[in-house]
Amino acid sequence: MSASTLYELIGYIGSALVVVSLAMSSIIRLRFVNLAGAIVFGVYGVLIGAVPIVITNIVITGIDLWYLRRELTTREELAVVEVGPDNGFVDTFIELHHHDLLTFGDLPDMLERADVRLVMLRDTDMAGILLGADAGEGVLAVLLDYVAPAYRDLSSGASLYGHGARRFVELGYRSLVAEDVDHRHRDYFAAMGFVEGAHGSMVLETGGA
Numbered sequence: 001m002s003a004s005t006l007y008e009l010i011g012y013i014g015s016a017l018v019v020v021s022l023a024m025s026s027i028i029r030l031r032f033v034n035l036a037g038a039i040v041f042g043v044y045g046v047l048i049g050a051v052p053i054v055i056t057n058i059v060i061t062g063i064d065l066w067y068l069r070r071e072l073t074t075r076e077e078l079a080v081v082e083v084g085p086d087n088g089f090v091d092t093f094i095e096l097h098h099h100d101l102l103t104f105g106d107l108p109d110m111l112e113r114a115d116v117r118l119v120m121l122r123d124t125d126m127a128g129i130l131l132g133a134d135a136g137e138g139v140l141a142v143l144l145d146y147v148a149p150a151y152r153d154l155s156s157g158a159s160l161y162g163h164g165a166r167r168f169v170e171l172g173y174r175s176l177v178a179e180d181v182d183h184r185h186r187d188y189f190a191a192m193g194f195v196e197g198a199h200g201s202m203v204l205e206t207g208g209a
Contacts, residue, residue, distance in 0.1 A: 007047045014041030014057075027150050028071055035064035079121040080159055080167060085111075090119060093126045097148055110143040116171060120147065120159060127151035130160060138174035145178070145185075161192040161204060168206045176204040 017037030024030040038060040045053030083090055094101060094111075101107050116132035128147035132140040145160070160167070161176075168176060178189055181202045194202035 007044060010040060010047065011044040014038075014044050017041075026152060028068070031064050031068045031071070035061060035068070038064060080118050081121060082171075083117050083119055085114070085117065087117070087119075089126060090117065090129060093119075093129065093148075097146070100149070101144075101146060104144055104146060107144075114143060116140060118160070118167070120151075122151060125151075132176070135177065138172065140168060140171075140173040140176050142176055142178040166206075174206055176206065178202045 014037050017033055017040060019037075021030050021032075021034035021037055024033060038057040042054055042057030042061065045051070045057060094107070098107075110131050113133045114131040115134040116130070118130040118132075119126055120128040120130075126148075128151065129144065130142065130146075131144040132142050135141045176194075177197060178185070178194065179199075179201045181189055181200060186202065189202040189204075192204065194204045197203040
Protein backbone atom coordinates (compact mmCIF):
# COMPACT_ATOMS: atom_id res chain seq x y z
CA MET A 1 0.00 0.00 0.00
CA SER A 2 1.43 3.37 -0.99
CA ALA A 3 1.76 6.23 1.48
CA SER A 4 -0.83 8.31 -0.37
CA THR A 5 -3.35 5.45 -0.24
CA LEU A 6 -2.72 4.99 3.48
CA TYR A 7 -3.19 8.69 4.14
CA GLU A 8 -6.43 8.65 2.18
CA LEU A 9 -7.68 5.66 4.18
CA ILE A 10 -6.92 7.49 7.44
CA GLY A 11 -8.88 10.46 6.16
CA TYR A 12 -11.87 8.29 5.29
CA ILE A 13 -11.80 6.66 8.73
CA GLY A 14 -11.75 10.05 10.44
CA SER A 15 -14.62 11.30 8.30
CA ALA A 16 -16.65 8.15 8.97
CA LEU A 17 -16.22 8.50 12.74
CA VAL A 18 -17.41 12.10 12.66
CA VAL A 19 -20.48 11.14 10.59
CA VAL A 20 -21.30 8.19 12.84
CA SER A 21 -21.05 10.37 15.94
CA LEU A 22 -23.69 12.74 14.59
CA ALA A 23 -26.16 9.86 14.32
CA MET A 24 -25.87 8.98 18.03
CA SER A 25 -28.58 9.98 20.47
CA SER A 26 -26.42 9.51 23.57
CA ILE A 27 -24.58 12.74 24.33
CA ILE A 28 -21.53 11.10 25.88
CA ARG A 29 -21.12 8.48 23.16
CA LEU A 30 -21.50 11.21 20.55
CA ARG A 31 -18.69 13.19 22.17
CA PHE A 32 -16.37 10.17 22.48
CA VAL A 33 -16.82 9.06 18.87
CA ASN A 34 -16.62 12.62 17.59
CA LEU A 35 -13.40 13.08 19.58
CA ALA A 36 -11.93 9.95 18.00
CA GLY A 37 -12.93 11.20 14.56
CA ALA A 38 -11.39 14.62 15.16
CA ILE A 39 -8.10 13.07 16.32
CA VAL A 40 -7.90 10.70 13.34
CA PHE A 41 -8.85 13.42 10.87
CA GLY A 42 -6.36 15.76 12.51
CA VAL A 43 -3.63 13.15 11.98
CA TYR A 44 -4.70 12.96 8.35
CA GLY A 45 -4.29 16.73 8.10
CA VAL A 46 -0.77 16.50 9.52
CA LEU A 47 0.17 13.71 7.09
CA ILE A 48 -0.95 15.65 4.02
CA GLY A 49 0.30 18.99 5.33
CA ALA A 50 -3.16 20.62 5.44
CA VAL A 51 -2.89 23.23 8.20
CA PRO A 52 -6.60 24.29 8.11
CA ILE A 53 -7.68 20.66 8.69
CA VAL A 54 -5.25 20.33 11.59
CA ILE A 55 -6.37 23.58 13.24
CA THR A 56 -10.07 22.78 12.81
CA ASN A 57 -9.72 19.34 14.39
CA ILE A 58 -7.59 20.64 17.25
CA VAL A 59 -10.43 23.02 18.07
CA ILE A 60 -13.04 20.22 17.77
CA THR A 61 -10.92 17.99 20.00
CA GLY A 62 -10.71 20.73 22.62
CA ILE A 63 -14.48 21.28 22.53
CA ASP A 64 -15.21 17.55 22.87
CA LEU A 65 -12.77 17.21 25.78
CA TRP A 66 -14.30 20.20 27.55
CA TYR A 67 -17.85 18.82 27.26
CA LEU A 68 -16.78 15.29 28.22
CA ARG A 69 -14.99 16.59 31.31
CA ARG A 70 -18.12 18.51 32.31
CA GLU A 71 -20.39 15.50 31.78
CA LEU A 72 -18.14 12.97 33.51
CA THR A 73 -17.13 15.08 36.51
CA THR A 74 -20.50 16.71 37.26
CA ARG A 75 -22.78 13.67 37.05
CA GLU A 76 -25.20 15.05 39.55
CA GLU A 77 -28.31 13.13 40.41
CA LEU A 78 -31.37 14.01 38.41
CA ALA A 79 -34.19 15.64 40.33
CA VAL A 80 -37.12 13.27 40.83
CA VAL A 81 -40.61 14.76 41.26
CA GLU A 82 -43.95 13.06 41.82
CA VAL A 83 -46.73 14.29 39.53
CA GLY A 84 -50.46 13.73 39.20
CA PRO A 85 -52.31 11.83 36.46
CA ASP A 86 -53.16 14.91 34.41
CA ASN A 87 -49.84 16.61 33.78
CA GLY A 88 -49.24 18.45 30.52
CA PHE A 89 -45.46 18.21 30.93
CA VAL A 90 -45.69 14.41 31.06
CA ASP A 91 -48.14 14.32 28.16
CA THR A 92 -45.70 16.31 26.02
CA PHE A 93 -42.78 14.06 26.97
CA ILE A 94 -44.80 10.95 26.08
CA GLU A 95 -45.82 12.47 22.77
CA LEU A 96 -42.20 13.29 21.90
CA HIS A 97 -41.00 9.76 22.72
CA HIS A 98 -44.17 7.88 21.81
CA HIS A 99 -42.60 5.62 19.19
CA ASP A 100 -39.80 4.50 21.52
CA LEU A 101 -42.17 4.09 24.47
CA LEU A 102 -44.35 1.69 22.49
CA THR A 103 -41.50 -0.85 22.58
CA PHE A 104 -41.85 -0.98 26.38
CA GLY A 105 -45.40 -2.35 26.37
CA ASP A 106 -49.00 -1.17 26.37
CA LEU A 107 -48.49 2.49 27.21
CA PRO A 108 -52.19 3.49 27.56
CA ASP A 109 -52.74 0.55 29.94
CA MET A 110 -49.68 1.50 32.02
CA LEU A 111 -50.85 5.10 32.26
CA GLU A 112 -54.31 3.94 33.30
CA ARG A 113 -52.99 1.59 35.99
CA ALA A 114 -50.34 3.91 37.41
CA ASP A 115 -50.81 4.99 41.02
CA VAL A 116 -47.32 6.50 41.24
CA ARG A 117 -45.89 8.79 38.56
CA LEU A 118 -42.36 10.09 38.99
CA VAL A 119 -40.56 12.32 36.49
CA MET A 120 -36.78 12.76 36.30
CA LEU A 121 -35.50 16.25 35.57
CA ARG A 122 -32.09 17.46 34.57
CA ASP A 123 -31.95 21.22 34.82
CA THR A 124 -35.28 22.16 33.21
CA ASP A 125 -35.40 19.18 30.85
CA MET A 126 -37.54 16.13 31.51
CA ALA A 127 -35.20 13.14 31.22
CA GLY A 128 -37.42 10.21 32.12
CA ILE A 129 -40.51 8.82 33.76
CA LEU A 130 -41.41 6.01 36.15
CA LEU A 131 -44.91 4.57 36.38
CA GLY A 132 -45.83 2.26 39.25
CA ALA A 133 -48.99 0.45 40.36
CA ASP A 134 -49.87 -0.27 43.97
CA ALA A 135 -49.89 -4.08 44.28
CA GLY A 136 -50.97 -4.06 47.93
CA GLU A 137 -49.13 -4.97 51.14
CA GLY A 138 -46.49 -2.29 50.59
CA VAL A 139 -45.47 -3.54 47.14
CA LEU A 140 -45.13 -1.25 44.12
CA ALA A 141 -45.18 -2.86 40.69
CA VAL A 142 -42.85 -1.00 38.35
CA LEU A 143 -44.81 -0.67 35.12
CA LEU A 144 -42.41 1.60 33.26
CA ASP A 145 -38.93 2.98 33.92
CA TYR A 146 -38.07 5.01 30.84
CA VAL A 147 -35.26 7.48 30.21
CA ALA A 148 -34.93 9.48 26.98
CA PRO A 149 -32.01 8.29 24.81
CA ALA A 150 -29.95 11.45 25.33
CA TYR A 151 -29.87 10.89 29.11
CA ARG A 152 -29.24 7.15 29.33
CA ASP A 153 -25.58 7.65 30.19
CA LEU A 154 -26.47 9.72 33.22
CA SER A 155 -27.29 8.60 36.75
CA SER A 156 -31.05 8.36 36.21
CA GLY A 157 -31.33 4.94 37.82
CA ALA A 158 -29.23 5.99 40.82
CA SER A 159 -31.46 9.03 41.22
CA LEU A 160 -34.53 6.79 41.42
CA TYR A 161 -33.30 3.82 43.40
CA GLY A 162 -30.25 5.13 45.25
CA HIS A 163 -29.86 5.88 48.96
CA GLY A 164 -31.95 2.87 49.97
CA ALA A 165 -34.75 3.81 47.56
CA ARG A 166 -35.81 6.31 50.23
CA ARG A 167 -38.35 8.06 48.03
CA PHE A 168 -40.33 4.81 47.77
CA VAL A 169 -40.11 4.31 51.53
CA GLU A 170 -41.56 7.78 51.94
CA LEU A 171 -44.40 6.76 49.63
CA GLY A 172 -45.08 3.76 51.87
CA TYR A 173 -43.56 0.92 49.85
CA ARG A 174 -41.33 -1.78 51.33
CA SER A 175 -40.49 -3.42 48.01
CA LEU A 176 -40.55 -2.80 44.27
CA VAL A 177 -41.30 -5.51 41.72
CA ALA A 178 -40.65 -5.34 37.97
CA GLU A 179 -42.54 -8.13 36.22
CA ASP A 180 -41.48 -9.99 33.07
CA VAL A 181 -38.19 -8.11 32.75
CA ASP A 182 -36.66 -8.67 29.31
CA HIS A 183 -32.98 -8.97 28.45
CA ARG A 184 -32.70 -5.24 27.66
CA HIS A 185 -33.47 -4.23 31.23
CA ARG A 186 -32.36 -7.16 33.43
CA ASP A 187 -28.76 -5.95 33.72
CA TYR A 188 -29.97 -2.41 34.42
CA PHE A 189 -32.26 -3.50 37.26
CA ALA A 190 -29.53 -5.75 38.67
CA ALA A 191 -27.13 -2.79 38.71
CA MET A 192 -29.76 -0.82 40.64
CA GLY A 193 -29.89 -3.46 43.37
CA PHE A 194 -32.81 -5.58 42.19
CA VAL A 195 -32.53 -9.35 42.60
CA GLU A 196 -34.12 -12.23 40.72
CA GLY A 197 -37.71 -12.89 41.74
CA ALA A 198 -40.38 -15.39 40.72
CA HIS A 199 -41.45 -15.87 37.11
CA GLY A 200 -38.78 -13.64 35.57
CA SER A 201 -39.43 -10.69 37.87
CA MET A 202 -36.84 -8.44 39.55
CA VAL A 203 -37.32 -7.32 43.16
CA LEU A 204 -35.86 -4.48 45.23
CA GLU A 205 -36.38 -4.35 48.99
CA THR A 206 -36.54 -0.73 50.15
CA GLY A 207 -36.19 -1.41 53.85
CA GLY A 208 -39.48 0.30 54.56
CA ALA A 209 -41.93 -0.93 57.15
